[in-house]
Amino acid sequence: METDMAIDVFNEEVVSFAEAAKRLPKIRNGKKLHLSTLFRWAQAGKIANDGMRVRLETIQVGGTRCTSLEALQRFFDRLTGEVEVITPPSTIKREWLRRQREAEEYLDRELG
Numbered sequence: 001m002e003t004d005m006a007i008d009v010f011n012e013e014v015v016s017f018a019e020a021a022k023r024l025p026k027i028r029n030g031k032k033l034h035l036s037t038l039f040r041w042a043q044a045g046k047i048a049n050d051g052m053r054v055r056l057e058t059i060q061v062g063g064t065r066c067t068s069l070e071a072l073q074r075f076f077d078r079l080t081g082e083v084e085v086i087t088p089p090s091t092i093k094r095e096w097l098r099r100q101r102e103a104e105e106y107l108d109r110e111l112g
Contacts, residue, residue: 049079
């Protein structure tokens with residue numbers, strides 16, 4: 001499943017792969033998820049219940065590959081295929097939303 005994947009660094013909790021692996025549940029013999037599994041999910045993806053290939057959304061922050069907790073949730077939702085997945089808005093829409101939020105804050109300050 002190729003979708004418009006975009007992590008919104010200003011509205012999502014961005015974490016390194018190492019931190020993401022620590023936060024995910026221990027699923028096999030009480031061991032935490034191996035870091036290489038996250039890289040594999042990002043590169044090759046995983047086949048979802050509906051037969052489509054799903055890849056984990058990532059971003060590069062300096063020299064570190066990162067994802068977000070929200071991207072992990074979207075990845076698992078897509079794999080499960082039982083939950084409506086909400087992809088973050090595009091960069092243009094994010095800019096529009098930011099400006100709208102700033103205008104609302106300005107009006108709140110000025111009008112009380």
